Amino acid sequence: MDNLNGRVAVITGAASGIGLAMAHRFAAEGMKLVLSDVEAPALEMAMAGLPAGTEAVSTVCDVSKAEQVEALREFALSSFGSVHLVCNNAGVGGGGPMTELNLTDWEWVIGVNLWGVIHGVRSFLPLLAEQGEGHIVNTASVAGLFAAPFMGAYNVSKYGVVALSETLFNELAMAHPNVGVSVLCPSWVKTNIASSTRNHPDGEPADAGAIAEAIETFISRGIDPADVADKVAEAVKVGRFWILTHEDTPAAVAQRMTAILEDGTPPMLMH
Ligand SMILES: NC(=O)c1ccc[n+]([C@@H]2O[C@H](COP(=O)([O-])OP(=O)(O)OC[C@H]3O[C@@H](n4cnc5c(N)ncnc54)[C@H](O)[C@@H]3O)[C@@H](O)[C@H]2O)c1
Secondary structure, eight states: OOTTTTOOOESSTTTTTTHHHHHHHHHHHTTTEEEEEEHHHHHHHHHTTTTOOOOOOEEETTTTSHHHHHHHHHHHHHSSSOEEEEOOOOOOOOOOOOOOHHHHHHHHHHHIIIHHHHHHHHHHHHHHHHHHHHHEEOOGGGTSSSTTTTBHHHHHHHHHHHHHHHHHHHHHHOOOOOEEEEEEOSSSSSSGGGGGGGTTTTTOOSSSEEEEHHHHHHHTBBHHHHHHHHHHHHHHHTTOOOEOOTHHHHHHHHHHHHHHHHHHOOOOOOO
């Protein structure tokens, strides 16, 4: 999709961080926007902060609920008549050793990060396939390419997003060559993800612990979400599948692959 002007983009998790940066980048391209997020007040603020003249609508949507993502598709269609770009971006962090992750932690992280993308693909793919044109961007992470300790549920969810996207790429290439897919795999980005537990079903823990603190420090030193959004827009235009954002990612991936090929053990990679 080399010209984004006038096309319709749907973004989940659009009220903050990478999703919000994508909204601004796509607005600069002249796209019409459908912004969605689970947090209504933040979504309102995001809408108010868009550049003047942006054609945009918004609706609250919890991506872990299939029926809400289907309603998002219907909302987008009733607002603009079509959808061209779908960014399955909503996600939550959740750190901790596997000895301590409880069932709610697992279900929450997998529900938002993996089921959210599955629901997005199930809801929008038939539309794009039928229309014979469109692009899907699934937000994974470098955590979908190698598995750092203390991020078990997150890593599992992101490996799933990468696997789904790789599978979809070849299915589309065979059956719907004008529908594209990209998978976004950033390392640390300066967003609000370190406070994801604001949306945890059990509420925010009183003491987030040393791992959460360390993650917060890494995030605060991360790259600007606007730089990530630039890479996403470019990837959609040229049809690039892998969207890597950090220079050290290929070397880390190579280390993991070498361990597999040489019968080694998983390398200790901390992003
Ligand atoms: N920040 C990083 O370092 C980093 C690195 C790699 C990947 N990512 C991924 O980028 C994506 C965006 O995260 P971010 O870093 O911008 O964080 P963020 O917290 O700033 O933004 C995430 C948004 O998703 C929303 N959200 C949370 N649960 C939701 C749900 N159930 N349904 C709909 N929306 C929901 C939040 O309200 C928030 O507005 C996530 O998928 C995350 O895993 C982030």
